[in-house]
Amino acid sequence: MFDLGGVIITLDQPAAVRRFRELGLPNAEEMLDPYRQHGIFGQVEDGTIDAETFRMELSKLVERELSFEECRHAWLGYVGDLPRRNLELLHELRQRGYRLLLLSNTNPFMMSWAMSNEFDGDGHSINDYMDACYLSYEMKVMKPDDSMFRNVLRQERTFASEIFFVDDGPRNVAVASQLGFRTYCPENGADWTQEVLKRLEY
Numbered sequence: 578m579f580d581l582g583g584v585i586i587t588l589d590q591p592a593a594v595r596r597f598r599e600l601g602l603p604n605a606e607e608m609l610d611p612y613r614q615h616g617i618f619g620q621v622e623d624g625t626i627d628a629e630t631f632r633m634e635l636s637k638l639v640e641r642e643l644s645f646e647e648c649r650h651a652w653l654g655y656v657g658d659l660p661r662r663n664l665e666l667l668h669e670l671r672q673r674g675y676r677l678l679l680l681s682n683t684n685p686f687m688m689s690w691a692m693s694n695e696f697d698g699d700g701h702s703i704n705d706y707m708d709a710c711y712l713s714y715e716m717k718v719m720k721p722d723d724s725m726f727r728n729v730l731r732q733e734r735t736f737a738s739e740i741f742f743v744d745d746g747p748r749n750v751a752v753a754s755q756l757g758f759r760t761y762c763p764e765n766g767a768d769w770t771q772e773v774l775k776r777l778e779y
Contacts (some may be wrong), residue, residue, distance in 0.1 A: 578729070578758075581681040581691065581703070583745030583765040585667075586659045593654035600651055601639030614682075621684045624717040628685040645686075652686035657766070664697055666770045667706040675777075679703060679710040680729060680742070682719045688712060709733070720744070721752040743773060 582588045590609060597605035608615045614622050617638075621631040628645065636643045671677055683691075690696065691703040692710075703710065711729050713719045718728070730737060737757035744750050750762040761776060763769035 578678040578680050578740050578742045579667075579707075580744040580746070580749070581679060581683060581687075582655060584743050584763065584769065585663050585679075585703075587657035587766040588655050588745075589657035590655065592657070593651065596651040596654035600635070600643060600647060601641065602635070619719075621686075622682050622713050623719045624714040631684075631686075649686045649689060652684065653690055655687065656690070659697060660768070662768065662770050664706060666773065671706075671708075676708045676733075677706065678729065678733070678740075679707045679712075680720070680725070680744075681711070682713040684714050688714075720746065720749040723752050723756060726753055726756050726758065741773070741777060743769060 579585055594605045594609055597609065602608070608618045617626065617631055617634045620626045621628065626634070628648075632643055632645055632648050635648060667677060688703075693702055694700045696702045697705075709732075711725070711732075713725070716725060716728060718725045720726075726737070729740075733740075737753075738759070741759045741761070742750070742753045743761050743763065744753070745763055745765050747762055750760045754760045759776070761769065761772060763772070
């Protein structure tokens with residue numbers, strides 16, 4: 578089970594902050610936490626508000642009408658790099674027979690990219706690499722809330738000890754570990770592929 582931002586893709590928070598500032602949001606840095614968003618940014622990620630409400634509320638904050646595409650462009654500032662090695666490992670793991678899950682604190686703007694054929698540059702979406710995607714805005718809960726992890730276990734009909742979870746958020750990994758998940762916490766942008774293979778062999 579993999580996180581998206583900071584694991585499968587590298588996160589570029591300064592670029593996202595810069596894009597939201599360019600839209601006219603002066604306190605963008607305060608609202609865009611590296612691991613958990615605040616205000617309307619948190620609400621669109623925990624499903625309290627939908628994409629259209631976010632667009633309208635952000636328009637009020639910047640005092641001009643914003644389009645979905647402008648909001649999407651700002652959110653996609655978070656997308657730093659999508660290392661080919663990560664995609665190759667996901668493909669290899671599926672060939673080995675592993676069921677692959679995505680567990681991400683995310684929003685409709687980010688996923689409109691990840692679930693499109695723009696995702697990997699080769700015409701494939703994240704769905705071509707994952708067997709199931711568990712997304713905060715659809716589940717109405719965000720990591721590190723333990724109910725998000727318990728929900729995955731219920732839907733997958735499995736035990737925590739059967740899942741190896743990779744996430745760059747120390748708090749997320751700590752909660753998962755307490756629940757019995759096997760975990761690994763790489764730093765944003767680190768090459769975690771060989772470490773994952775090594776740990777799966779234990």
